Amino acid sequence: MSDRDNYEFYVGKGTVLQGASLEISGTAKIDGTIVGTVGVNHLIVGPTGIVQGDISGETAEIEGVVEDSIALTGKLTVRSSGRIRGKISYGSLEAVEGAKLVGEISTDWGTDNTTMSSDRLDQFTTKASTTTSYGGSDQSDNGNEED
16 A cells, blocks of 8 residues: 555654654654654654654664654664754764754764774873983983093
8 A cells, every 4th residue: 555554653744642652663654743752673754754752773764853862773864854953872874965963962982992092092102201211311321421
């Protein structure tokens, strides 16, 4: 029939769900408005869709408006008409030119990169102090040889 049959949950254009607390296994498409909490595997917010509240899940594709917070473990895709305002957390990000993201934006950087940066800083510090003391001992040797 229609592509709405491909979703486990669908909110049509002009529909408003307020005070919702939803846990959806599968894909949800929002063309209307949801005010509340949404937990979902994959979220699609259509061009007329608005979600105000806390969203958590694996992946999302945003063409409409999301406000408050969105926390994903996987990919966040924001289309050119997409608008997100609030606390944004994701595994990976694709933002098409024209997309708007405003707020606290973060991803899991990983501890390995932090350790690598710290190791590089330690190496630089060690190298700098070795060079300084080497230069100092040269000057002392030169002073002793002249006496």
